[in-house]
Amino acid sequence: ELAQLLRSELPKSPFVSSTEIAGAGFINFHLLPSAKLEVVRSILVQGESFGRSTLGGRKKVQIEFVSANPTGPLHVGHGRGAAYGASLSNLLSFAGWDVTREYYVNDAGRQMDILALSTWLRYLELYVDTLGCVAFPPNAYQGDYVREMA
Known part of the structure; x- marks a missing residue:
């Protein structure tokens, strides 16, 4: 009944x-064939x-997307976030917005220092420290991927 009411109220x-x-x-x-041709x-x-x-209206908008943090394993979500953020930015730009894109890689600073130290300590633990003297600090990266890198 509702569909019929809506249909009856549609303008020509x-x-x-x-x-x-x-x-x-x-x-x-x-659609009429002429309508389809008009779009073409x-x-x-x-x-x-x-x-x-x-x-x-050339209003400014900032799109922040992807934080591909190399201190941990990458996953499909990083790729999906990159594709989604880039597409959204392109659409907004096409619709007249002044878009600033922010794409974070996080490949510098403290996190990378901790990753480097964690990998080095795992390397020592695996290949050099036969006596078990290397202490692995609790604030180092604990994941198995660090051992694989070492």
Whole structure:
């Protein structure tokens, strides 16, 4: 009943040939062939600017994405975050926003110093320290991946 009410209230469109109720809560719209061709014409005329918008009004927005922290194992989420962040940034830019992109790699500073020390201590533990004298501090990186790197 609700679908029928919605359908009856729809304004006429030069692009729609017909509508039909298609199950609970669904209305199918059938486009005229000319409507489909009009979209193709618009794409050809507008070229690479097809779909571009000024909605963002050149307002500034900063997108921070991916923190690929090399002190631990990388996983599929890092790649997904990179693809999502880059795509979102591109879409916002295309829609007229002034986008600043921040992509963090975290490959410098204290974390890297701790990783280097942790790897060195694991190396000593595995290959040099036959007496078990090397103390591995609790604030060092504890993961098995550190042993693999060592």
